[in-house]
Amino acid sequence: DAKTTQPNSMESNEEEPVHLPCNHSTISGTDYIHWYRQLPSQGPEYVIHGLTSNVNNRMASLAIAEDRKSSTLILHRATLRDAAVYYCILRDVGDSWGKLQFGAGTQVVVTP
């Protein structure tokens, strides 16, 4: 399985944007890029996913590099509620079972 590399932690001030990088240099053409986050004492929750084009939803934006070897999750205005561990995961579109393998993720700290 293609692997992802994320920083262990990032800090941000409240109401400022947060850019979370993810490197996936061995990504294949059929790998989707998924982002989940895990708030304290909760299960992970879906944030966003994409294949080649940038994606936006109500939670975040996903910017995918042209060569797809890296991507960035963008939280436009961080709130205290966004403090969580963010996971970048690759999933092969050919994997019909869709099992997700989680890495260590990035711990985001939001400061008031």
Place this chain on the structure above:
Amino acid sequence: DAGVIQSPRHEVTEMGQEVTLRCKPISGHDYLFWYRQTMMRGLELLIYFNNNVPIDDSGMPEDRFSAKMPNASFSTLKIQPSEPRDSAVYFCASRRIDGSPLHFGNGTRLTVT
């Protein structure tokens, strides 16, 4: 939509006892996954089901662990006998179709003393 429901929320038991964790997936979801989370190993996939049939249990640590899904609305993960190293948070997740997001429950925190 009540989400994925897990019970109990917390379980404390003594080594050697049988432990049963329960999960009710979201109605209409065809896939169910059991994960375990520890500080040392992070989130590990244990087993997953499609239409109540176990598809891959290669992540189950040993024979002491077993999982069943008798119907579309209920699954159990059983540990017998339990050991202190089984202490972890166990998550259940479900999803509907290929490519749809996983929905996780809030987990069961298991402590084996």
